[in-house]
Amino acid sequence: MLNFTVDADKCTRCGECAKDCLWGVIEMDGLPVVRPENEARCIECQHCLAVCKPGAVSVFGKDPADSLPLKGMFPDPAKMETLIMGRRSTRRYRKEGVDPVLIRHLLEVVSHAPTAVNRHPVTLTVVDDPAVMDRLRAEVTAEALRMLHGEGFPAGWERMADYVRGCEDGTDILFRNAPHLLVASAPEDSFAPMADCHIAMSYFELLANSHGLGTVWNGIARALLTGIVPQFRTRLGIPEDHLLACAMSFGRPAVKYHRTVQRPGCVIRRADF
Template identity: 45%
Template sequence: MINFCLDQERCNKCGACAMDCPASIIEIQADFPRVFPYNEESCYQCEHCLAICPTAAISILDINPQTDCLPLKGMLPSPEQMEALVRGRRSSRHYQKKNVEKETVDWLLEMTAHAPTGVNSRSQMFTLVDDMEVMDKIRQEAMAGLKATIASGNLPEKFQYFAQIAEAWENGIDTIFRGAPHMLIISSPEDAPCPEADPFIALSYFELCAATKNIGTLWCGLAKYTLFDILPELGRKIGVPENHKSVYIMLFGKTKLKYARTVQRKNRAINRVRL
């Protein structure tokens, strides 16, 4: 049951909910919107109807639009603020040796849950390392496994450069995990509608939200290669299901360094279609 409920006294009969429903299951009957029971299984649970209603007349999935939702008017960042956030985004490689507060991590995960997914499937798994002691154990086990793989001659050809990474580790340099206290792995099952895109979209949301809390982040391909290409048994030990083939990793934590300004980037290739 999706519990589509309408407060007819609040409804202004604008029809926006029916027009915006991506599944086209909201019908107008006697000037009021409704969802017939036989259509409920087709609901994407996107909550567009609740969000677009100008008078807060619609409730769905037991969500109260007046108490459970934030109003958008006057709450959105200005274009200048968004520009500063996007252009000010940096990859952080120097972290403090302390845990991020649980309340902050929980808020970031809650915000990341709002990232769009194919057909609103929301089938990703969020594998979180939120304790720096656990992160250190993963770091140590990964480097021990990497050294054993190199010693046995089983390091894949395309990852031969990891031999230099192992040497750097012996000299106290953590090239892979950068000393980060935390790690977020987002993965999607093979049968998800858009398994390749969903993890990256979610991590993009996480990254930008983290910046607003002064939390540094790093898209970490080296960690992904280590845990899921070179040492896949370690990736499974961490808890990522074997059928989750689309996987990416973000390191995060409180940073040692603070950036003072944005940088300059230009699109190098723009194809403007003219037919």
Template identity: 50%
Template sequence: MKQFKVDKSRCTQCGECIQDCVFGLLSMEQGYPALPADKESVCIECQHCMAVCKPGAISILGLDPADSMPLEGRFPNQHQMETLIKGRRSIRRYAPEPLASETIDELLKITAHAPTGVNARGVEFLVVEDPATMAAIRQETLEALQDLARRDAIPDNLCIMKDIVPLMEQGLDPIFRNAPHLLIASAAQGVPCREADVFIALSYFELLAASAGIGTTWCGLGKWAMVDLAPQLLKSVGVPEDHDVVYLMLFGTPDVKYYRTVQRDQDAKIRRLVK
């Protein structure tokens, strides 16, 4: 049951919720919005009806609109967003101290608001929080790559990983960059748009983290190592067998400070369609 309810004392009968329903499920019944019982199964629980109702008259899924965050005057302006987007950097130097669990939980709870295809909300984050677990993952990854290198089992398209092994044997960490935390982002194989959903969620996480002074790195080398070359590592860390791991992200407190943006406006590739 979607528990669609209308507070008639607040409802202005404006019809905004009906106009904004993604699949046009709502209709007026006796002058007020309603969700017919035979259409409930089509509802994707996007909550647009509750969000678009200015007086807060609409409730769905048992949620109280009074508990939602008001938006009036709270969005960052374009210049603030420009600074955030241009100013974020891939961090490859991290302080060793881990973040507080509460901080990580807050970041991920906010990231859960990232859009997903048909509102499937199937993205799952496996979070590495403590240094001991990160150290174990580094060691297991090294051993797996050493084994592949000995058997000459690293394919040519990932030949860079052959050069990674001696660096790791010297005590360097070109894959995980000595980051205190790792996100392994996945979605169940039945989730539509799962690859796009994961990339969108990680992009939201990256910008949110940057706004909080937390650094991130898109961990492509880690993805090659743990997903493409040695997927047994995913099982050892607890990724569900029916999940596709799309990408990995490192994060933690930066041990470096940047003072200006780079200059890439000239790299914008824009074409305008004119008919």
């Protein structure tokens, strides 16, 4: 049930909610209305709640007063640009863990990341306890080394074998001694599981960096959990029908960077159609 309601005293009859409704669920009949036969077309985007300037529209029982106001709250472009260009792949971390309350807050904010058809299929599996992370690190490394010196890795995984071989002296190549790990997964039959997960993880990376945390996209961990030691994927509780799209190690950095780097940039071309 949409539970679509309009405060007639606040509504200005501007029609913005109806104009911005993607599937035409909302119509104007003096006041905005949603006819029962149109409810099934709603994709739950809540654009109607967000676009209503006086806060007259409510949907799904949401009170507009509980939403955050946007005016004057976006970061200025210069700071946003510096955040994007200044984030680094952190591979040196302090031993201390991040406050679980902060981790939970970051993940709740990241849940607002866009997904295909607004379905929000992404599951974020987080190791928020450093002690659990230490057990995971030790057991995954031990099993990977056992395989390396036993039956060996499957053909095509030679590069991964080199990474694991680098752990023989006790160096943590696999997780970079990070106190936390975040894994993004989504049902394989969802509209765009890989894209949805990567968008969510990109949002997490930038938000975490804005809070002074370090992050690193951990393709090694993803490869291990999907192709070398998949039993640990199960132990982490990642659903069997999910595509494990990406993983990220994070925590308090033990390194401080002082300036952006200077990249040649990607190929940019002006489309001429």
